[in-house]
Amino acid sequence: MNFLVTGGAGFIGSAVCRHLCGNPAYRVTNIDKLTYAGNLASLRSIENAHNYRFVHADICDDRTILEVLHHDDIDIVMHLAAESHVDRSIDGPGAFIETNIVGTYRMLNSALEYWRGLPDVKKGQFRFHHVSTDEVFGDLPFDSGIFTEQTPYAPSSPYSASKAASDHLVRAWHDTYGLPVVLSNCSNNYGPFHFPEKLIPLVILNALDEKPLPVYGAGANVRDWLFVEDHARALAIVATRGVVGESYNVGGGSERTNLAVVQAICDILDNRRPRPAGRRYRDLITFVTDRPGHDRRYAVDASKIERDLGWKPRESFDSGLARTVDWYLQNEWWWGPIRSERYAGERLGEARKG
Numbered sequence: 088m089n090f091l092v093t094g095g096a097g098f099i100g101s102a103v104c105r106h107l108c109g110n111p112a113y114r115v116t117n118i119d120k121l122t123y124a125g126n127l128a129s130l131r132s133i134e135n136a137h138n139y140r141f142v143h144a145d146i147c148d149d150r151t152i153l154e155v156l157h158h159d160d161i162d163i164v165m166h167l168a169a170e171s172h173v174d175r176s177i178d179g180p181g182a183f184i185e186t187n188i189v190g191t192y193r194m195l196n197s198a199l200e201y202w203r204g205l206p207d208v209k210k211g212q213f214r215f216h217h218v219s220t221d222e223v224f225g226d227l228p229f230d231s232g233i234f235t236e237q238t239p240y241a242p243s244s245p246y247s248a249s250k251a252a253s254d255h256l257v258r259a260w261h262d263t264y265g266l267p268v269v270l271s272n273c274s275n276n277y278g279p280f281h282f283p284e285k286l287i288p289l290v291i292l293n294a295l296d297e298k299p300l301p302v303y304g305a306g307a308n309v310r311d312w313l314f315v316e317d318h319a320r321a322l323a324i325v326a327t328r329g330v331v332g333e334s335y336n337v338g339g340g341s342e343r344t345n346l347a348v349v350q351a352i353c354d355i356l357d358n359r360r361p362r363p364a365g366r367r368y369r370d371l372i373t374f375v376t377d378r379p380g381h382d383r384r385y386a387v388d389a390s391k392i393e394r395d396l397g398w399k400p401r402e403s404f405d406s407g408l409a410r411t412v413d414w415y416l417q418n419e420w421w422w423g424p425i426r427s428e429r430y431a432g433e434r435l436g437e438a439r440k441g
């Protein structure tokens with residue numbers, strides 16, 4: 088089975104490529120534009136694998152996409168390429184519209200042209216799997232409610248609005264043109280190879296540098312967390328066994344306030360690498376001005392994928408977080424260059440304060 092993964096140099100995409108390449112019956116082509124968030128170092132473990140190929144391209148370049156679909160005889164497209172950082176979408180929404188909406192439109196057109204030309208036996212196998220977020224559903228009250236696949240869309244940020252638009256396009260290409268699509272909407276991911284501007288790696292790395300640990304507002308916002316390798320496994324299952332036209336919510340069943348997440352990281356670090364003179368990492372926590380349009384709570388009902396496709400997360404939040412902290416402690420070769428050359432960790436704190 089031949090997969091085309093878009094955005095495979097990103098956080099989740101690289102986990103998907105590593106996971107798929109572990110199956111010798113699969114061949115994986117990774118298309119990525121290598122924006123600031125793309126990093127080929129995340130693919131070092133598979134870069135020479137016989138069943139892996141990288142193509143440096145923009146998903147908006149539909150001619151190249153079509154060429155790759157034909158050249159690599161693709162059976163399944165897993166579309167992850169996106170601008171993904173909510174704070175950046177507030178500062179500069181243009182790239183989010185271009186990649187997440189126009190890029191998905193171009194991917195759909197290329198996939199449709201390719202699919203229409205396939206022989207019948209291949210046509211029936213083909214899938215376009217669109218990878219999306221639970222943020223499309225908007226804001227939940229702190230004390231009630233959960234997103235199901237039937238929850239109406241109500242996105243709050245430019246990021247989630249652009250992802251919601253792309254989800255609608257994907258459904259429209261199925262309903263209007265018959266393109267065989269599947270969708271998945273997942274909660275917050277965390278784990279190894281996560282870009283250092285995101286909450287969990289930012290807190291780990293700032294703590295190691297004795298820098299402030301920025302927490303929005305009072306840190307009361309709640310997210311459901313899923314270990315990235317559990318997500319990669321879920322995505323492979325949805326792509327290969329999901330029912331055409333359906334969408335699947337994916338989540339970890341691990342709701343935590345942002346403050347609880349930051350405190351948990353501090354407690355793990357107190358154990359792994361104690362600060363001098365009995366000081367605790369929690370003392371570095373700094374509350375900063377809340378993000379505009381900050382949704383209070385996201386919580387995902389993942390019972391459909393569990394029931395229909397037999398997927399369940401394997402990692403608990405506590406064990407996954409400890410694995411993640413240990414990974415950052417042991418893999419400075421990966422994050423060191425990003426943090427020092429391409430991205431200064433405190434920038435996010437500054438943006439938040441502004």
Ligand code: NAD
Nearest residue numbers: 094096097098099120121122124125145146168169219276
């Ligand atoms: P990421 O920002 O780490 O990676 C995105 C990748 O896409 C990067 O490698 C980047 O270079 C590439 N890319 C960006 N624009 C491109 C373009 N025009 N053409 C080709 N490649 C391009 O993102 P991520 O966290 O790995 O998220 C991947 C997908 O999963 C996204 O679609 C996101 O919306 C979705 N998602 C993420 C989360 C999460 O918690 N991170 C949760 C649910 C869903």
